Amino acid sequence: MIIYNVTVNVDESIAKEWLSWMQETHIPEVMTTGIFLKSQINRVITQDDTGSTFAIAYTCPSMKDLHQYQINFATELQQQHVARYGDKAVAFRTLMEVIQEY
Numbered sequence: 001m002i003i004y005n006v007t008v009n010v011d012e013s014i015a016k017e018w019l020s021w022m023q024e025t026h027i028p029e030v031m032t033t034g035i036f037l038k039s040q041i042n043r044v045i046t047q048d049d050t051g052s053t054f055a056i057a058y059t060c061p062s063m064k065d066l067h068q069y070q071i072n073f074a075t076e077l078q079q080q081h082v083a084r085y086g087d088k089a090v091a092f093r094t095l096m097e098v099i100q101e102y
Contacts, residue, residue: 005093007053007056022041029077042055059098
């Protein structure tokens with residue numbers, strides 16, 4: 001299993017609206033691609049006062065599946081996010097491979 005993690009630092013002035021949009025629109029659109037098996041949105045707990053940070057974890061079966069997402073869907077979905085929030089919601093992405101679940 002592969003976890004595609006998107007960490008987003010969100011300006012406090014838009015945090016509530018951003019979270020609502022993610023839950024009601026963006027994450028459901030990502031999930032309708034059929035690539036991911038599940039998704040999870042988490043708030044990163046920090047001592048930093050420069051906004052809210054969230055980590056959205058999408059799980060897919062393989063790197064091949066993730067590659068299909070990146071080729072066919074990622075650019076458009078990421079552009080929608082940037083067009084809506086610009087530099088008030090800055091994202092970076094990491095990949096993780098699940099070794100074992102307990």
